[in-house]
Amino acid sequence: MSLKVPILKLYDCLIVSIQWELDDQMAMMFQEDLLSKLYETEAKGIVLDLTFVDFMDSYIAKVIGDAINMATLMGAKVVMTGLQPSVAITLVELGIHLNSVSTALNLEKGLEQLQKELGV
Amino acid sequence: MQKKSSVEIVTEWDIVAARQLGRNKAKEIGFGTVDQARITTAISELARNIYLYARFGNIHIEWIEEGDKKGIKIIAKDKGPGIEDVRKVLEDGYSTSGGLGAGLPGVKRLMDSMEIQSEINKGTTITITKWLR
Numbered sequence: 574m575s576l577k578v579p580i581l582k583l584y585d586c587l588i589v590s591i592q593w594e595l596d597d598q599m600a601m602m603f604q605e606d607l608l609s610k611l612y613e614t615e616a617k618g619i620v621l622d623l624t625f626v627d628f629m630d631s632y633i634a635k636v637i638g639d640a641i642n643m644a645t646l647m648g649a650k651v652v653m654t655g656l657q658p659s660v661a662i663t664l665v666e667l668g669i670h671l672n673s674v675s676t677a678l679n680l681e682k683g684l685e686q687l688q689k690e691l692g693v
Numbered sequence: 694m695q696k697k698s699s700v701e702i703v704t705e706w707d708i709v710a711a712r713q714l715g716r717n718k719a720k721e722i723g724f725g726t727v728d729q730a731r732i733t734t735a736i737s738e739l740a741r742n743i744y745l746y747a748r749f750g751n752i753h754i755e756w757i758e759e760g761d762k763k764g765i766k767i768i769a770k771d772k773g774p775g776i777e778d779v780r781k782v783l784e785d786g787y788s789t790s791g792g793l794g795a796g797l798p799g800v801k802r803l804m805d806s807m808e809i810q811s812e813i814n815k816g817t818t819i820t821i822t823k824w825l826r
């Protein structure tokens with residue numbers, strides 16, 4: 574029943590857009606897929622778009638936060654984009670701070686930011 | 694609209710079912726998108742705690758009214774191991790499972806009220822409410 578989160582490669586970046594509600598297994602699978610795709614493609618950056626995510630609990634936030642940390646460890650730059658106001662509010666009220674993560678308002682700005690951070 | 698409904702928590706996917714039911718109820722009652730997200734998140738945290746710490750349980754969701762106030766009440770009930778120190782689990786960062794420990798203190802901040810009843814080896818009942826403003 575689990576659907577995979579599609580991961581696209583564009584030049585030297587991976588573009589990931591989470592389009593539907595993740596259950597626990599999808600979230601874990603996403604983490605693994607993202608890291609193996611990063612390894613295979615030798616991409617330098619990742620834009621993680623959350624425009625369609627309308628809620629996040631501590632588990633999903635932890636999986637996504639961990640995925641970002643792991644990708645950073647592997648040497649990639651990650652920009653998270655499109656967080657809805659309601660999701661940003663609930664995350665902060667829950668007490669979850671994704672402080673070290675680079676963010677942008679939307680996918681387009683995120684790509685621009687990533688290009689800048691990568692120095693291209 | 695049904696005033697009460699509930700979801701048995703048995704598998705991981707029941708966590709998804711419980712929060713979807715909660716979101717639909719919250720929408721029907723008239724909560725805006727931010728409150729819908731708060732309520733959905735709170736239910737997800739409680740359902741996951743049941744699944745992780747008690748294995749089985751039940752999430753009960755109902756529409757409540759008091760005078761001209763409308764709101765939502767959620768009761769998460771299990772017959773699991775119980776919580777030894779209720780004050781401690783309300784501290785940010787306290788976790789026995791390597792989680793963020795944001796769950797229960799977070800739920801308290803997301804909702805208007807939270808009440809924890811727990812007895813060792815008997816189980817835990819957590820009741821949360823939110824009023825429409």
Ligand SMILES: Nc1ncnc2c1ncn2[C@@H]1O[C@H](COP(=O)(O)OP(=O)(O)OP(=O)(O)O)[C@@H](O)[C@H]1O
Pocket residue numbers: 631632738742743746747771773774775776782787788789790791792793794795796797798817
């Ligand atoms: N239904 C329950 N039955 C027994 N113990 C519980 C129950 N719910 C919570 N607890 C205990 O309370 C602690 C704190 O719960 P809380 O949800 O705040 O954090 P967590 O589940 O450990 O981490 P997080 O929710 O951030 O992933 C848990 O580690 C667990 O020991």
Ligand SMILES: [Mg+2]
Pocket residue numbers: 738741742792796797
């Ligand atoms: Mg928890």
